[in-house]
Amino acid sequence: MKLRVLVLGAGFGGLELTSILSEKIGDRLDLTLIDQHDSFYFGFSKLDVMFGRKSPDSVKIPYRSIVKPGVKFCQETITAIDPVKKMVTTKNKTYEADVLVVALGANYDFNATPGLTTHGNEYYSFEGAEKLRGVIPKFKKGNAIVGVCGAPFKCPPAPSEAALMLHDYLIEAGVRDVCTISLIIPFGSPIPPSPDSSKALVKSFEERNIRFIAQRKVSSIDGLKRAAILDDGTEMPFDLFLGIPKHVAPDVVLQSGLAENGWIPVDRANLLTKFSDVYAVGDITSVGTPKAGVFAEGAAKIAAASIIASFEGKENGSPYTGAGSCYIEFGKGQVGRVDVDFFSGPKPFGIHHDASEALTADKEYFGSSRRERWFGLK
Ligand SMILES: Cc1cc2nc3c(=O)[nH]c(=O)nc-3n(C[C@H](O)[C@H](O)[C@H](O)COP(=O)(O)OP(=O)(O)OC[C@H]3O[C@@H](n4cnc5c(N)ncnc54)[C@H](O)[C@@H]3O)c2cc1C
Numbered sequence: 001m002k003l004r005v006l007v008l009g010a011g012f013g014g015l016e017l018t019s020i021l022s023e024k025i026g027d028r029l030d031l032t033l034i035d036q037h038d039s040f041y042f043g044f045s046k047l048d049v050m051f052g053r054k055s056p057d058s059v060k061i062p063y064r065s066i067v068k069p070g071v072k073f074c075q076e077t078i079t080a081i082d083p084v085k086k087m088v089t090t091k092n093k094t095y096e097a098d099v100l101v102v103a104l105g106a107n108y109d110f111n112a113t114p115g116l117t118t119h120g121n122e123y124y125s126f127e128g129a130e131k132l133r134g135v136i137p138k139f140k141k142g143n144a145i146v147g148v149c150g151a152p153f154k155c156p157p158a159p160s161e162a163a164l165m166l167h168d169y170l171i172e173a174g175v176r177d178v179c180t181i182s183l184i185i186p187f188g189s190p191i192p193p194s195p196d197s198s199k200a201l202v203k204s205f206e207e208r209n210i211r212f213i214a215q216r217k218v219s220s221i222d223g224l225k226r227a228a229i230l231d232d233g234t235e236m237p238f239d240l241f242l243g244i245p246k247h248v249a250p251d252v253v254l255q256s257g258l259a260e261n262g263w264i265p266v267d268r269a270n271l272l273t274k275f276s277d278v279y280a281v282g283d284i285t286s287v288g289t290p291k292a293g294v295f296a297e298g299a300a301k302i303a304a305a306s307i308i309a310s311f312e313g314k315e316n317g318s319p320y321t322g323a324g325s326c327y328i329e330f331g332k333g334q335v336g337r338v339d340v341d342f343f344s345g346p347k348p349f350g351i352h353h354d355a356s357e358a359l360t361a362d363k364e365y366f367g368s369s370r371r372e373r374w375f376g377l378k
Contacts, residue, residue, distance in 0.1 A: 002030040002070070003311050006088055006097040008078055010035035010063060013103035013282030013296035015374040018071055020304035025311065026069025032095060034088070036077040038063055040374075042367055043155055043293060046129035047162060047329065050242075051169050052137070056130050065375040078104070081256040083275035099277045099307055102264060103300070104250050106154060106283040106291055112246040113149040115221030120228070120241035123162065124154065132242070136166075140175045142239030145228050147184040147218040150246030154283060154291040157328045157338075159183060159244055160190045160201050164331035166242070167208045181210045182236065184228070186217040194350025197328065197338040204330055218243065247291065249284055261286065268343065269319040270306035271299050277310075279303045287320070289342045294324030322348075327363040330355035335363045 005021060007014045010033050018033050045059035063073045076090035081102065088095045108124060110117045121135055122128040146163045153159075163183040170176040183205065189198035190212075205212045213230075220229045221243075227235040249259055258264045258273055263286035266272060271279045271287070281303050282296030289295040302320040309316050322342030327335050334355035342348045353359060371377050 002028050003099065003307075004097040005029065005031040005099045005101065005307065006086070006095050007031060007033045007101045007103060008081065008088060009103035009105055009282075009284075010037075010040060010073065011103060011105050011282065011296065012293035013105075013300045014101070015040065015370075016297045016300035017101055017103065017281060017304045017307075018066075019068065019374055020301065021307065022068035022071050024304075024308055026071075028311075029070030031071045032097075033063075033066070033071060033073045034076050034078060034090065034095075035063060035073070036075070038075050041126065042370075043158070044161075044327070044329075044363075046123055046126060047158070047165060049126070050123045050129040050132040050136065050162075051165055052133050056126070061371060061375055061377065065377055067376060078252050081252060081258065083256060083258055083273065083278045086277060100275075100279070101303060101307075102253065102258060102273070102278070102280040102284055103282050103296070104253055104284050105296075106247040107250045108245040109150075109248045110245050112248075113218060113220055113243065115223050116149060116243050116245060118221075119223035119226065120221040120238075120243050122243040122245045124158075124245055136169065136240070137173075139170075139179070139240040140173070141178045143180045143182070143237060144170075144240040144242070145182045145184065145218075145236060145238045146242045146244075147182075147228055148186055148244040149218045151186045151217070152291055153244050153247050155326070156187075156191055156290050156292075157197075157201075157326060159185055160205075161329040162242055163210050164204060164208065165329060167210060168331045181208075182213060183210055184213045184216050184218055184230065184236075186215065188214050191328075191338060191350065193340050193342070193348040194338045194352050196352035197336065197350060200330075200336060200352060200354065201328070208331075247283075253284060268322075270316055271303035271320065272306070279307070287322070289322040289324070290340075292324065292326060294326060295322065298322070298324050319343075327359065327366065328355070333357065333360060335360040337362065
């Protein structure tokens with residue numbers, strides 16, 4: 001008897017879970033991995049794409065490279081999920097399984113911030129990052145804003161990274177002296193669980209004359225005034241606006257009965273939803289970690305162990321600790337790292353590692369090792 005598994009979404013969570021199941025029980029596995037796209041890219045590639053450091057095509061990894069025992073990839077758009085019957089409908093057909101894993105990530109609600117895409121820009125979607133390749137080079141003078149429009153948002157360091165990378169870009173273009181950069185974040189510090197990483201970032205902002213505005217978010221963009229309107233009514237005129245849009249669960253999840261208060265609640269012990277044999281991992285959940293690839297991957301490991309234990313009639317292993325390491329681009333080719341643990345202690349805590357060239361190499365390895373593990377590509 002083969003275990004029939006449907007993995008919805010081939011991002012960080014779906015790819016890691018698929019790889020583990022194939023590695024451990026590939027000969028007894030009948031797994032279908034479904035994604036609407038034909039290729040994967042790391043979230044951080046969007047920063048490289050928007051600043052013209054890498055071409056859009058060079059950061060895409062095609063799903064057709066996945067050749068793993070017991071695994072089939074299907075490029076299809078999922079239109080309905082029935083968690084009771086464990087049935088999934090796509091634009092092409094209907095699938096049934098013994099185990100369902102929802103790893104559909106977070107989408108963006110651009111309309112929640114009026115004017116964002118008509119008068120400003122966002123870099124969280126691939127298309128938005130691609131569009132900015134033509135916009136950023138035209139910014140030669142005036143005010144730039146990197147602004148968060150809602151929380152939670154993916155990769156909490158990414159707004160700080162964009163501000164620091166924009167600084168480098170403008171220095172290289174020889175126009176930094178005639179430009180201002182402001183960063184607007186709805187938290188008290190850039191990375192709340194790690195006071196040391198936050199301190200290092202704030203110091204970098206001060207050294208580079210980047211204005212850091214904490215505890216505020218952007219409510220709308222006024223096209224006539226070319227100004228960002230903050231949630232306390234403050235108007236900030238801009239010549240370049242780089243936004244982080246409000247995040248939402250994909251519609252297909254909201255319509256499935258799996259979500260509560262916008263995201264899927266899961267049991268931290270095994271990543272099971274309230275429906276039997278239906279798991280959820282990554283950004284789509286409200287498990288309590290930030291929306292980041294490393295946490296999606298960590299959750300996928302626990303869910304995979306639980307699926308295997310249950311298939312083999314064994315005891316479940318250790319629960320999800322919510323631990324992971326996030327790399328932070330500090331600019332000037334230097335990368336820092338924060339090792340965060342959300343659930344092991346009484347409160348989340350992070351250990352900061354100063355930016356260095358060694359950590360830049362570490363981040364490179366982070367990408368290349370996943371590329372090899374998930375896609376078999378060197
Ligand atoms: C600018 C930026 C920088 C980032 N930097 C980092 C970083 O340095 N480190 C880090 O750990 N994280 C980083 N992240 C966050 C990271 O990319 C996400 O948190 C991570 O991808 C979440 O993994 P996931 O598996 O939950 O979802 P995703 O990786 O988003 O995967 C979800 C998949 O579901 C598919 N899907 C959705 N709806 C449907 C549908 N209806 N039908 C079929 N398929 C569907 C999507 O196509 C997608 O492939 C960054 C994000 C951004 C935007």
